[in-house]
Amino acid sequence: MIKIEKLSKWYGDFQVLIDCTTQVNAAEVVVVCGPSGSGKSTLIKCVNGLEPAQEGRITVEGMEVTGRGTDLTRLRARIGMVFQHFELYPHMTVRENLCLAQQKVLGRSRDEAVAKTEALLDRVGLSQHIDKHPGALSGGQQQRVAICRALAMDPIAMLFDEPTSALDPEMINEVLDVMVELARDGMTMMVVTHEMGFARKVADRVVFMDAGAIVEDRPTEEFFGAPDTDRAKDFLSKILNH
Amino acid sequence: MNYNWNWGVLFQEPYLGWLIMGVQWTFAVALAAWVIALSVGILVGVGRTLPSRPIAFLCTAYVEIFRNVPLLLQLFLWYFVMPELVPNDVGQWIKRDMPNPEYLTAVIALGLYTASRVAEQVRAGIESVGSGLTNAAFANGFSVTQTYRYVLLPISFRLIVPPMTSEFLTIFKNSSLALTIGLLELTAQSQQIAEYTFNGFEAYTAATVIYVCIALMATVVMQVVERYTRIPGYMGSK
Numbered sequence: 046m047i048k049i050e051k052l053s054k055w056y057g058d059f060q061v062l063i064d065c066t067t068q069v070n071a072a073e074v075v076v077v078c079g080p081s082g083s084g085k086s087t088l089i090k091c092v093n094g095l096e097p098a099q100e101g102r103i104t105v106e107g108m109e110v111t112g113r114g115t116d117l118t119r120l121r122a123r124i125g126m127v128f129q130h131f132e133l134y135p136h137m138t139v140r141e142n143l144c145l146a147q148q149k150v151l152g153r154s155r156d157e158a159v160a161k162t163e164a165l166l167d168r169v170g171l172s173q174h175i176d177k178h179p180g181a182l183s184g185g186q187q188q189r190v191a192i193c194r195a196l197a198m199d200p201i202a203m204l205f206d207e208p209t210s211a212l213d214p215e216m217i218n219e220v221l222d223v224m225v226e227l228a229r230d231g232m233t234m235m236v237v238t239h240e241m242g243f244a245r246k247v248a249d250r251v252v253f254m255d256a257g258a259i260v261e262d263r264p265t266e267e268f269f270g271a272p273d274t275d276r277a278k279d280f281l282s283k284i285l286n287h
Numbered sequence: 288m289n290y291n292w293n294w295g296v297l298f299q300e301p302y303l304g305w306l307i308m309g310v311q312w313t314f315a316v317a318l319a320a321w322v323i324a325l326s327v328g329i330l331v332g333v334g335r336t337l338p339s340r341p342i343a344f345l346c347t348a349y350v351e352i353f354r355n356v357p358l359l360l361q362l363f364l365w366y367f368v369m370p371e372l373v374p375n376d377v378g379q380w381i382k383r384d385m386p387n388p389e390y391l392t393a394v395i396a397l398g399l400y401t402a403s404r405v406a407e408q409v410r411a412g413i414e415s416v417g418s419g420l421t422n423a424a425f426a427n428g429f430s431v432t433q434t435y436r437y438v439l440l441p442i443s444f445r446l447i448v449p450p451m452t453s454e455f456l457t458i459f460k461n462s463s464l465a466l467t468i469g470l471l472e473l474t475a476q477s478q479q480i481a482e483y484t485f486n487g488f489e490a491y492t493a494a495t496v497i498y499v500c501i502a503l504m505a506t507v508v509m510q511v512v513e514r515y516t517r518i519p520g521y522m523g524s525k
């Protein structure tokens with residue numbers, strides 16, 4: 046469903062992405078990991094066109110993200126994205142955070158949007174917070190709201206950029222649980238994360254990046270069982286033993 | 288000191304009437320200029336943050352020019368120089384037939400000058416909202432226009448209420464410069480009362496007290512605005 050082909054990107058002289066190729070099939074979960082600064086966020090932002098790339102191609106369900114004439118707005122409306130720092134609209138209640146794009150982008154009626162919002166919040170156990178502003182919620186609650194905001198658009202795929210790394214440890218699981226459930230429901234997911242427990246549990250494949258390049262791209266079992274490269278081994282031993 | 292105190296003069300006609308007229312002109316200039324300052328300032332401030340290079344350049348040029356040329360000089364340029372630069376008929380019309388030339392000139396000069404300062408506040412407000420939320424709005428499917436309308440502007444307007452309060456107060460104070468082109472606003476009227484009555488101390492004190500009252504009123508109004516628009520749990524300092 047998501048196809049990344051020979052993608053390269055530069056910031057000035059500095060090459061952030063080097064010839065990256067990978068794909069995420071429908072209903073598949075791909076975890077992207079790698080040291081900080083290796084280009085994971087940049088890669089995932091390229092998928093919905095938040096960052097442009099100079100070379101290579103990305104298609105999502107046949108729609109070309111990297112093409113010149115692409116209607117990025119329409120494409121993004123169909124791809125959900127969840128950020129490290131939640132990025133909820135701080136001036137709106139949880140209800141409006143979820144309803145706004147449903148109404149303004151998808152053109153849903155108010156009743157439809159509210160019904161969808163209530164159903165989603167119910168699913169993640171946040172119904173009682175619907176009238177609050179994001180600032181009144183804990184990090185874990187905010188991130189679950191952010192996931193709901195993306196899901197409200199009925200996305201064909203979901204992108205996560207380190208969704209739990211800004212959270213206090215005791216809140217990580219409440220967010221991961223929602224993501225696991227989503228994966229089991231058959232959502233197509235590309236997840237940048239260092240939560241290897243999550244990767245083992247639901248990922249079909251693991252993509253390991255280092256210094257802008259995709260160094261490994263293998264089925265989860267194989268990756269954890271016997272990483273090919275020293276860099277991946279090194280990374281895994283650091284992350285699993287900390 | 289042999290000064291003939293007479294506070295009563297302030298309440299005699301025609302002087303009381305002059306003061307009231309002065310207050311009216313001060314409000315008329317400041318409020319009309321504020322309308323221009325807000326509308327032009329918001330457009331220019333937003334323009335500076337747009338991805339389009341030419342628009343951002345033009346808006347930056349506007350801010351640099353209007354903010355850095357002294358307001359008094361701008362007032363003179365609009366009043367004395369501009370009519371000479373436009374086509375002859377227009378210049379003639381401005382000089383001979385345009386109603387209320389001092390008033391209109393003062394409003395335009397003060398409005399466009401303050402717009403450059405408002406634009407800077409708006410730009411700073413938008414920039415302080417940060418790229419994270421902007422990306423989130425784009426990822427949510429919003430167009431650039433919608434992102435500004437529903438996310439960036441509502442948040443940044445709330446963030447800039449305090450500095451805008453001080454711009455709003457400044458526009459009242461700056462309106463006194465209009466006396467230099469002959470507009471009989473509050474400061475000019477008190478000067479006139481001083482000349483007619485030799486009670487300059489009382490006249491200028493009256494003007495001072497009135498300016499302070501205007502400032503207090505504006506501050507109270509803006510505090511209400513601030514309280515009403517405050518975002519719970521958001522510092523906007525990311």
Ligand SMILES: Nc1ncnc2c1ncn2[C@@H]1O[C@H](COP(=O)(O)OP(=O)(O)O)[C@@H](O)[C@H]1O
Nearest residue numbers: 056059061079080081082083084085086087088
């Ligand atoms: N806007 C930018 N301009 C210049 N360099 C950037 C920019 N954004 C990221 N980088 C650099 O690109 C590299 C990859 O960043 P990023 O994709 O955020 O890495 P990761 O998410 O894996 O930690 C880093 O070295 C970072 O400093």
Ligand SMILES: [Mg+2]
Nearest residue numbers: 085086087207
């Ligand atoms: Mg990152």
